[in-house]
Amino acid sequence: MRKYINMIFLIISIIALFVLVAKIDILPSIGDVDSAPAMHVSKYYIEHAVKDTNSPNMVTAMIVDYRAFDTMFETTVMFLAGIGVIMILANRPKAKNRIVEPKRFFGLRYKLGDPTYKTINKDVMITLIEPLILIYAFYVLFHGEVSLGGGFQSGALIALTYIIDILVIPDKKNLFLMTGKNSASIAGIGVLIYVMTGVVPMFNGGSFMDYTYLPIPVHAAERHAIGILLVEIGVTIGVMGTIITILNAIMKRVRFDDDTDKRTFG
Structure with missing residues (x-):
């Protein structure tokens, strides 16, 4: 049954690709x-x-206000990509049966799991860098409407902190820890925040994603700024959760040679 479902999706994808190529001539020429x-x-x-x-940032105005509907689906597609990774890897052998052991490290340690490198950069500097990355991530988030940056970059930076925390120094107490289910739920919450920011104005007499009709007692221009910030927060949470979800799915499937494991070899 699964084989037929995969075949159906493959056929649909090929047909969609042909339709896209056939209709691409109706698009305006680049640079015209x-x-x-x-x-x-x-x-x-x-x-x-x-x-x-x-x-003040024209790019932010275009992406998160004028084209907010399009950006919402970009965020949704990213979230669905994370869910897709979970579904694809869910029925694969668990990590204990899939061990990656680079041969060049075999002679450098006597136990699988004992780190080969203990350096200041690895054990000290990373711990100092992590908070700085988080500070910069929140700066990019809250100042994205006035400078370069925004939710996608901020979410990626927060996820980077998590990746560094888990992969570089796995034997220390983590700055924050998420399971696969929790990270997927958090990604979904981010998408929900984005969608609800667009839906709420509809109950106040406006149209979808019309931040002017947000029920906030401030000037209309300030409501637009708040709406943009809410959308950026949703994108940040969605991107962060999706990247962490993908990482967790991969880490469950593959165990690397320097995981904390006391299995001896030889």
């Missing part, structure tokens, strides 16, 4: 200054972005 996006859409963004969204 006479196309509608270049003459009308881009001009509107440049002239009205700051006034409409209260965001």
Whole structure:
């Protein structure tokens, strides 16, 4: 049954690819200054972005306000990718049956699991760097509307801290720890925050993703800024949870030679 389902999805993907290629000629040519996006859409963004969204960063205004619906589905696709990884790896052999043992390390230790390298960089500097990465991640999140950055970068940086914490120094007490189920749930919460930021204005007389109608007692321009921040927070949580979910799924499937394990060899 599983074989037939995979075949059906493969056929659907091939058909969708052919349709995309067949219809690609209706898209405007890249660099065409006479196309509608270049003459009308881009001009509107440049002239009205700051006034409409209260965001000095025109890129943020375009991605998280004018094109918020598109960005929402980008975040959703990333979340579904994490779920897909879990589903693909769920029925594979567990880590204890899949050991990766690089031969070049065999002569350098007497027990599998004893770290080969104990250096200041590994044991001390990483511990000092982790909080700095988190500080920068939150800076990128909360200042994304006024400078380069935003939710995707912030979520990736927080996930990077987790990856460093788990992979580089696995034998110490982790800065924070998430199981596969928890990280997937957190990623889903991030997507939900994004969606609800768009849905709430609909109950207040507005349209989907119209931050002007958020039920917040501030000026309309400030409501746009708050809406953008809420969306960025949702994206941050979603991206962070998805990356950690993928890492956890892979780590459950493969156990590397320097995992904490007292199995001797030889």
